[in-house]
Amino acid sequence: MRDFSNAKRIVVKVGTNVLTKKNAIDSDYIKKIANEISKLVDKGIKVILVSSGAIGFGSMKLKLKQKPRDIKLRQALAAIGQRILMNEYAKAFDKYNVEVAQILLTYDVISERKTFLNLRNCVENLLKMNIVPIINENDVISIDEIGTRFGDNDRLSAMVASKIDADLLILLSDIDGLYTDNPKKNKNAKKLKIVKKITPDIEKFAGKSGSIFAVGGMKSKIDAAKITMRAGCSMVIAPGRKHNIISDIIDGKEIGTLFLAERRISSRKRWIINAKPNGKIIINECAEKVLKEGKSSLLPIGITSIEGSFKKGDVVVINDFAKAVPDLSSKEIDKIKGMKSKDICTILKKKCRDEVIKKENIVLV
Ligand code: GLU
Numbered sequence: 230m231r232d233f234s235n236a237k238r239i240v241v242k243v244g245t246n247v248l249t250k251k252n253a254i255d256s257d258y259i260k261k262i263a264n265e266i267s268k269l270v271d272k273g274i275k276v277i278l279v280s281s282g283a284i285g286f287g288s289m290k291l292k293l294k295q296k297p298r299d300i301k302l303r304q305a306l307a308a309i310g311q312r313i314l315m316n317e318y319a320k321a322f323d324k325y326n327v328e329v330a331q332i333l334l335t336y337d338v339i340s341e342r343k344t345f346l347n348l349r350n351c352v353e354n355l356l357k358m359n360i361v362p363i364i365n366e367n368d369v370i371s372i373d374e375i376g377t378r379f380g381d382n383d384r385l386s387a388m389v390a391s392k393i394d395a396d397l398l399i400l401l402s403d404i405d406g407l408y409t410d411n412p413k414k415n416k417n418a419k420k421l422k423i424v425k426k427i428t429p430d431i432e433k434f435a436g437k438s439g440s441i442f443a444v445g446g447m448k449s450k451i452d453a454a455k456i457t458m459r460a461g462c463s464m465v466i467a468p469g470r471k472h473n474i475i476s477d478i479i480d481g482k483e484i485g486t487l488f489l490a491e492r493r494i495s496s497r498k499r500w501i502i503n504a505k506p507n508g509k510i511i512i513n514e515c516a517e518k519v520l521k522e523g524k525s526s527l528l529p530i531g532i533t534s535i536e537g538s539f540k541k542g543d544v545v546v547i548n549d550f551a552k553a554v555p556d557l558s559s560k561e562i563d564k565i566k567g568m569k570s571k572d573i574c575t576i577l578k579k580k581c582r583d584e585v586i587k588k589e590n591i592v593l594v
Pocket residue numbers: 244245280281282283284285365366368380381382383
């Protein structure tokens with residue numbers, strides 16, 4: 230039996246496909262979503278809406294037949310479309326006397342501790358005032374080339390849900406759940422009602438080809454589930470166009486696929502896992518074995534090389550099995566790699582500890 234009647238914080242994500250109909254903005258649908266969310270706000274539930282649509286709405290405004298690939302044009306379309314998107318929401322929520330606020334994010338803003346704390350303060354304040362924050366990726370400035378991009382709002386909404394300790398993330402999509410195969414091609418494909426653990430099988434279901442499954446579709450939703458589940462937040466992939474979809478999910482109806490929350494890991498560990506890494510530390514086999522046991526810190530003797538440039542306190546990747554926060558910068562680590570701990574202070578000419586990364590700052594991924 231599903232039961233979300235106690236959920237106090239909910240993130241709802243709406244995809245572009247759900248917000249549009251026959252290549253036009255579906256204002257009636259936006260009104261319905263506003264109605265459903267306003268009812269929750271009236272009940273004292275804190276809701277954050279993550280909405281796509283900027284580039285799509287911009288394309289429609291300029292009467293383009295499809296979203297262009299050219300990055301500069303996409304940036305311009307996002308700037309045009311985001312304004313239209315917010316106008317639609319503001320109008321729709323106005324009818325229910327609920328205020329909305331716009332927040333545009335990039336991956337580095339959420340990864341960087343300081344900017345993230347600013348963001349969290351702002352979101353908490355808005356929620357306290359019963360204002361619905363409407364979040365989208367800042368597609369005007371975040372492009373793949375500068376590595377600041379989420380790329381899809383599934384992962385972005387999961388990060389938001391994790392950061393604000395939400396109880397539930399609802400992904401309103403044009404797919405009604407996770408299937409064992411592409412249901413458009415295979416009549417025997419079965420929809421999974423519940424996923425308690427992301428197993429290799431689950432990843433395989435998501436990775437199979439077919440238009441809805443491939444392009445960012447299910448794969449990014451499974452990545453989102455990984456983020457929310459370890460944050461103690463359940464996630465539901467649900468058919469966005471179904472009548473009363475949000476209230477039905479909260480009432481516990483078995484709609485879509487539920488990814489069940491796991492035990493919540495600490496917010497610091499979650500921050501380390503989800504942050505954008507600024508570099509990489511390559512360590513030898515012996516050090517890898519010791520770190521995987523989770524009982525030891527990383528000592529300089531196990532380090533073979535460094536990639537990228539990072540400061541003390543930035544998040545880095547260790548080989549490909551862990552993320553961590555070092556106590557030294559890449560320049561300093563480079564000087565002491567392969568050395569014995571007792572020599573660190575002499576080489577770095579400063580007072581420092583034996584280890585490069587404390588064990589509590591290493592998280593296996
Ligand atoms: N941020 C993009 C937009 O608003 C959409 C990303 C997505 O759909 O996942 O157009």
